[in-house]
Amino acid sequence: MIYCLELIEHIHRLQAEKMLDLFHCSLKKGGKVFLTTPNYRSLWPVIEWLLDHSGLVPVMGGHQHVEFYHRKKLADLCRKHGFIVNKLVTICFLSPWLALISGRLAELMFYRECSFPIYQGLILLVVLEKK
Secondary structure, rough: OOEEEOOOHHHHHHHHHHHHHHHHHHHOOOOOOEEEEEOOOOOOOHHHHHHHHHHOOOOOOOEEEOOOOOOEEEEEEHHHHOOOEEEEEEEEOHHHHOOOOOHHHHHHHHHHHOOOOOOOOOEEEEEEOOO
């Protein structure tokens, strides 16, 4: 199994394609890739813009984050490089905000978000399998 968390948005498209090819070559048949990236069809762009303009963190949009993924773009890219998309969900819709109130409540919401299709979650989570 390969874990690739919050990386693919930091590399250009051709680099991402090479990375997925390397993942595919490295895995045995049935091997899995667990990949996460911000969902640019959610409130993420607004949050990123606010952070970029706050002066509290280094600028992300266009500097650290050079590729912007949504469900279809990510799924198509992964399929193009020989993977089966076993699961593609969004997470972190309400759970990060509930953490301000209760860690346990946030954890429960996180598992619920993983189980139900919420397309506006801030993070895309995809589980891929080598054919």
